[in-house]
Amino acid sequence: MKEEGAFAALFSFYEKGVIKLSKTLSIPSVIALCLAAILLITSIFFPWWGMRFYAPQYPEGLDIIVYPYKMAGDIDIVNGLNHYIGMKGFGEENFPELQFLPYIIGILALLTLITAFLRRKSLLYGLIGLFVVGGAFGIYDIHRWLRNYGTDLDPTAPIKVDPFVPPVFGENTLANFVTESYFTYGSFLLGAAFFCTLFPLWRDRKR
Amino acid sequence: MKKMIAAISGLVLGALASTVIFADFNGNNNNNKNQSSTASNAQKVYVPFGQKDEYYLFASGGHSGQMFIYGVPSMRHIRTIPVFSPDSATGHGWDKHSRELMGEYNWGDLHHPAFSEKGGEYDGKYMFATDVANNRAAVMDLKTFTVKDILEVPNTGGPHCAAFVTENTEYMFLPTRFAVPFGHDYATLDEYKTKYKGVMSAVTFNEAKQKLNVAYQVALPPWSFDLSDAGKKTSKDWAVMTTYNTELATTEQEINASQKDRDYIVLFNWKELEKMVAAGKYDTVNGQKMIDPAKHRGGIYLVPTAKSPHGVDVTPDGKRFIAAGKLAPAMTVFSFEKAFKAIKDKKFAGEQEGIPILDYESIMEREVNPENALGPLHTQFDDKGFAYTTMFISSEIVKWNVDSGETVDRVPVQYSPGHAVAAEGDTVSPDGKYIIALNKIAKDSYLSVGPSHPESMQLIDLTGKKMEIIQSVPVNPEPHYAQIIKANKVKPIVVYDKDTKRPNSIWNQKDAHISRSGNTVEVNGIAMRSKFIFDAKAERKDVISVKEGDKVVIHLTNIDLDQDITHGFGINSYNLNMEVQPGQTQTIEFTAKKAGTYPLYCTNFCSALHQEMSGYLLVEPKG
Numbered sequence: 001m002k003e004e005g006a007f008a009a010l011f012s013f014y015e016k017g018v019i020k021l022s023k024t025l026s027i028p029s030v031i032a033l034c035l036a037a038i039l040l041i042t043s044i045f046f047p048w049w050g051m052r053f054y055a056p057q058y059p060e061g062l063d064i065i066v067y068p069y070k071m072a073g074d075i076d077i078v079n080g081l082n083h084y085i086g087m088k089g090f091g092e093e094n095f096p097e098l099q100f101l102p103y104i105i106g107i108l109a110l111l112t113l114i115t116a117f118l119r120r121k122s123l124l125y126g127l128i129g130l131f132v133v134g135g136a137f138g139i140y141d142i143h144r145w146l147r148n149y150g151t152d153l154d155p156t157a158p159i160k161v162d163p164f165v166p167p168v169f170g171e172n173t174l175a176n177f178v179t180e181s182y183f184t185y186g187s188f189l190l191g192a193a194f195f196c197t198l199f200p201l202w203r204d205r206k207r
Numbered sequence: 208m209k210k211m212i213a214a215i216s217g218l219v220l221g222a223l224a225s226t227v228i229f230a231d232f233n234g235n236n237n238n239n240k241n242q243s244s245t246a247s248n249a250q251k252v253y254v255p256f257g258q259k260d261e262y263y264l265f266a267s268g269g270h271s272g273q274m275f276i277y278g279v280p281s282m283r284h285i286r287t288i289p290v291f292s293p294d295s296a297t298g299h300g301w302d303k304h305s306r307e308l309m310g311e312y313n314w315g316d317l318h319h320p321a322f323s324e325k326g327g328e329y330d331g332k333y334m335f336a337t338d339v340a341n342n343r344a345a346v347m348d349l350k351t352f353t354v355k356d357i358l359e360v361p362n363t364g365g366p367h368c369a370a371f372v373t374e375n376t377e378y379m380f381l382p383t384r385f386a387v388p389f390g391h392d393y394a395t396l397d398e399y400k401t402k403y404k405g406v407m408s409a410v411t412f413n414e415a416k417q418k419l420n421v422a423y424q425v426a427l428p429p430w431s432f433d434l435s436d437a438g439k440k441t442s443k444d445w446a447v448m449t450t451y452n453t454e455l456a457t458t459e460q461e462i463n464a465s466q467k468d469r470d471y472i473v474l475f476n477w478k479e480l481e482k483m484v485a486a487g488k489y490d491t492v493n494g495q496k497m498i499d500p501a502k503h504r505g506g507i508y509l510v511p512t513a514k515s516p517h518g519v520d521v522t523p524d525g526k527r528f529i530a531a532g533k534l535a536p537a538m539t540v541f542s543f544e545k546a547f548k549a550i551k552d553k554k555f556a557g558e559q560e561g562i563p564i565l566d567y568e569s570i571m572e573r574e575v576n577p578e579n580a581l582g583p584l585h586t587q588f589d590d591k592g593f594a595y596t597t598m599f600i601s602s603e604i605v606k607w608n609v610d611s612g613e614t615v616d617r618v619p620v621q622y623s624p625g626h627a628v629a630a631e632g633d634t635v636s637p638d639g640k641y642i643i644a645l646n647k648i649a650k651d652s653y654l655s656v657g658p659s660h661p662e663s664m665q666l667i668d669l670t671g672k673k674m675e676i677i678q679s680v681p682v683n684p685e686p687h688y689a690q691i692i693k694a695n696k697v698k699p700i701v702v703y704d705k706d707t708k709r710p711n712s713i714w715n716q717k718d719a720h721i722s723r724s725g726n727t728v729e730v731n732g733i734a735m736r737s738k739f740i741f742d743a744k745a746e747r748k749d750v751i752s753v754k755e756g757d758k759v760v761i762h763l764t765n766i767d768l769d770q771d772i773t774h775g776f777g778i779n780s781y782n783l784n785m786e787v788q789p790g791q792t793q794t795i796e797f798t799a800k801k802a803g804t805y806p807l808y809c810t811n812f813c814s815a816l817h818q819e820m821s822g823y824l825l826v827e828p829k830g
Binding site: 158159 | 735736766767768769815816819
């Protein structure tokens with residue numbers, strides 16, 4: 001109770017412009033951080049990344065769609081075709097990330113909320129750091145898997161192809177297939193969440 | 208003088224006018240006109256790649272026992288669906304299910320296809336067909352375009368007069384063409400009048416179980432029943448069918464069945480017959496509930512109709528039925544309303560074999576007799592109150608007004624149309640856009656393939672002022688009848704569901720296995736691009752090893768859940784082949800009678816390594 005009273009007092013001082021605390025986050029910044037947490041949690045339920053395979057026989061395209069917790073699309077068909085070049089099968093069981101990724105996002109959302117609650121700018125810097133490191137690692141992880149799948153090809157495969165690494169983002173051509181890798185809704189929400197965490201840097205800049 | 212000038216100037220003017228009108232200033236004029244009309248007709252039927260036809264046409268395959276599916280207006284043949292005959296291309300008649308449906312028969316005579324209906328409209332769910340050759344009825348599921356059930360109907364001798372489906376698919380009726388004694392028992396033809404019967408069967412379809420069943424039969428006199436139609440709207444509880452050979456001829460029917468000036472249309476109320484059966488008014492004959500109309504009266508009436516009528520067709524509004532005379536060159540329009548009144552007032556003109564005969568004059572509305580139109584067989588309808596009747600002998604389709612009987616238009620067809628089929632033509636709301644003449648004779652219309660000629664179908668545009676043939680296509684025998692359904696009503700699946708609970712299905716390569724119990728070897732295998740796996744744990748996963756005399760049961764699941772990746776399964780020298788569609792599990796059973804080494808392979812080109820998709824059946828000789 002005592003603490004709460006102190007908080008209220010501090011708040012009223014701030015409101016009156018009696019004191020300026022550049023180390024404390026403003027109310028709009030707090031709201032932005034709460035929004036970031038909501039966006040993070042929401043992103044779990046949307047696909048983050050995908051790859052679309054086009055071929056003369058597949059003008060409509062075949063899809064691999066990656067959610068933080070599952071894979072969707074035409075996995076069986078893509079696997080059926082990939083076995084000709086000796087590629088391992090895609091499957092949820094091959095990607096341990098899908099087991100714990102939602103929890104990581106959950107924890108990140110929680111940390112964001114804690115930062116919002118404590119309103120400490122120093123914590124925010126730490127949070128932004130986590131976002132950057134996490135994002136970079138995520139992209140690296142996708143790249144790592146693409147390299148793994150594209151280069152670890154079964155030498156007894158009926159069709160021999162040179163090892164290849166499809167890009168994390170953009171087009172690649174292999175035999176009759178053109179693949180198109182892309183980020184999608186979940187990633188957009190992540191990006192939006194990241195911008196929300198950057199917002200306080202501008203809002204509460206020193207004047 | 209004035210008169211002379213007037214006369215001369217009149218002559219000059221006349222000559223001038225005739226020159227303008229009749230002279231051929233430009234020899235190519237006519238030709239150009241023909242070419243431009245050919246070009247515009249070509250546009251009407253051209254459906255470019257990537258676009259689809261507006262309608263499906265389901266055409267009977269006659270004595271091929273098959274059904275042919277076409278697109279309209281392109282008239283492209285899309286698929287042949289085997290129904291009553293085996294088809295090695297699809298394995299119909301080889302895989303366990305279809306082989307059991309086929310029984311001992313290996314041909315059929317598929318005459319009149321009929322869509323399932325709801326509220327008098329085709330609902331696009333099922334297609335029914337009957338087999339004149341072996342007294343069978345079949346149902347095809349339009350989700351897969353495969354036959355789900357075939358029912359052999361006893362006590363009957365060729366259900367030509369079928370199938371016609373009631374307004375909500377309550378029944379399909381199968382009246383017989385040939386009279387036979389019950390159970391096809393032996394009886395000399397001298398006993399024709401007493402021992403022979405013209406049985407009509409009422410067949411129901413259980414959608415949940417996908418099974419056909421005979422609900423009851425009616426022992427009609429030994430007449431031949433030709434064609435039929437179910438009532439619509441106000442006449443929905445009723446149905447009509449034509450008869451010939453009311454003469455009871457037992458030989459040389461061509462002459463002897465064509466003696467009387469009048470045969471009958473049988474008019475019956477299936478709701479009444481249903482009540483009779485519920486009330487136990489039937490005899491049990493070879494396991495069937497058989498109504499004897501002489502013993503249990505009501506519900507069935509006879510309408511005298513001009514000489515050996517062929518088709519009888521109910522108008523879309525359900526108010527009239529129209530008989531096509533065949534041997535009398537006229538169509539007769541009857542009123543359901545007047546018939547109902549005559550029945551209510553018991554205004555009969557005698558009876559035959561215990562069945563009341565209605566008075567012709569009191570229910571007949573009009574006899575329609577277009578000049579020199581000969582051999583009317585079958586009538587279809589459009590959305591504007593016009594009827595279109597095929598003329599077999601004068602080889603044309605005549606368009607006429609149902610209300611006035613007036614002939615509106617005629618178009619010659621090549622040659623001798625049996626039926627014609629209009630877009631959604633048997634529904635309560637035909638579309639009117641097209642009618643197709645199903646011609647019996649093609650002669651030299653197409654490139655010659657020797658003395659056995661194709662039949663011919665001609666697409667006729669009904670949207671213009673005059674009917675116009677816009678496409679002609681050769682077709683396989685024999686388009687007895689067809690139905691045209693709006694394409695968007697039919698919703699086929701693309702691949703079978705991955706139903707992991709399906710008995711004998713295997714979905715993971717690692718689960719494929721072979722087991723033996725006694726002399727039976729059971730294989731639960733998979734097919735995928737481009738291999739068979741019968742036994743995942745074996746050194747050679749694509750080999751089936753059995754002993755001479757073993758019963759072999761092979762369940763094969765196609766785990767390529769990819770559109771159009773069909774696998775075949777043929778065993779060399781063992782006369783066995785079937786197809787397995789994506790996501791489907793098919794079973795084939797046989798006895799390994801021949802010892803030896805028999806390659807097995809995928810018979811449906813599936814992939815770049817299709818040639819490699821093979822294995823062996825090894826039959827070890829008895830020791």
